[in-house]
Amino acid sequence: MKKILLFVWETAKIVIVSLAIIIPVRYYLVQPFFVRGASMEPNFDNGQYLVINEIGYRIDQPKRGDVVVFNYPLDESQYYIKRIIGLPNEKIEIKDGAVFINDVALDESLYLPETIFTRGDMAVNLKNREYFVLGDNRQASSDSRQWGILPAKNIVGQVWLRAWPLNMAKIF
Numbered sequence: 001m002k003k004i005l006l007f008v009w010e011t012a013k014i015v016i017v018s019l020a021i022i023i024p025v026r027y028y029l030v031q032p033f034f035v036r037g038a039s040m041e042p043n044f045d046n047g048q049y050l051v052i053n054e055i056g057y058r059i060d061q062p063k064r065g066d067v068v069v070f071n072y073p074l075d076e077s078q079y080y081i082k083r084i085i086g087l088p089n090e091k092i093e094i095k096d097g098a099v100f101i102n103d104v105a106l107d108e109s110l111y112l113p114e115t116i117f118t119r120g121d122m123a124v125n126l127k128n129r130e131y132f133v134l135g136d137n138r139q140a141s142s143d144s145r146q147w148g149i150l151p152a153k154n155i156v157g158q159v160w161l162r163a164w165p166l167n168m169a170k171i172f
Contacts, residue, residue, distance in 0.1 A: 031051070031052045031054055031069075031156065031157060032049065032050070032051060032052070033049075033050045033051070033052050033069050033079065033081065033159075034047065034048070034049055034050075035047060035048045035049075035050065035081060037140075038137050038140045039080075039081070039082070039135035039136070039137050039140055039141035039142065039143070040067070040081055040082070040083075040135055040136045040137060040141075041136065041137040041140075042113065042136065042137070043067075043111060043136050044067070044081065044136070044159075044162070048162055048164060048165065048168070049162070049163045049164035050069075050081075050159050050160075050161065050162055050163065051159075051160050051161040051163055052069045052156060052157040052158065052159060052160060053157050053158050053159075053160035054156060054157040055157075056157065056158055056160075057155055057157060057158065061087075062084045062087070062131060062152075062155060062158070063084065063087075064084055064085065064086075064087055064101075064106075065083065065084065065110070065111065066083070066084045066158050066159075067081065067082070067083050067084075067158065067159040067172065068081070068082065068083075068084055068133070068155050068156070068157065068158050068159070069081050069155075069156045069157060069158075069159065070082070070133075070150060070154045070155045070156055071154045071156065072147075072154075073147060073148065073149075073150060073151060073154055074147055076154065079156065080142075081135075081159070082133035082134060082135050082141070082143050082144075082150075083111065083133060083134055083135070083136060084131055084132075084133055085099060085101075085106070085131075085132050085133060085134050085144070086101065086124070086126050086131060086132030086133075086144075087126070087131065088126055088127065088128050088129055088130055088131070088152075089126060089127065089128060090102055090125075090126050090132075091103070091123065091124075091125050091126075092123065092124050092125075092126065092132045093122070093123040093124075094118050094119075094120055094121055094122050094123075094145070095121045096121075097117030097118055097119065098117075098118065099118050099134075111136060112136060116136070116137075116138055116139075117138065118134065118138045119138060119139065120145045122145060124144075124148075124149065126149060127149075129151065129152040129153070130149040130150070130151060130152070131144075131149065131150040131151075131152065131155070132144045132149060132150070133150050158172075159172050160172060
């Protein structure tokens, strides 16, 4: 009987210590996220499991090219994933299939194939703490072209890890 109680006590200690570590990490440092839809293809596919770094933007600001998860500004109960294109206080212009930042063409060759063009001619001037985001699949993405700017307060965090599928696992 003493061995059983000792086993139960040791198991309970392991569970309590594990929860004391896991819960703060989950709620303050990282968050799981499942990609839903095709808006970030070819870089992130529907059904992929990502881990989001929630603490990084408390220390630093988002950078152009970062892939972020955020609360959709028109319905904050929804989470979206997009790429940061425009930074605070910049002029963003889309014309003739290209993106311009302060009148300079944006080189997106690191994350987009040459065959992808950005439709929807427009121009916007961002204010402080405002971002312009686009999906990588420009033809199938609801993004800043449709619903406007992304307030900094809506950003949950940056994509840190693609954990699933395992053959595509990658740290960003």
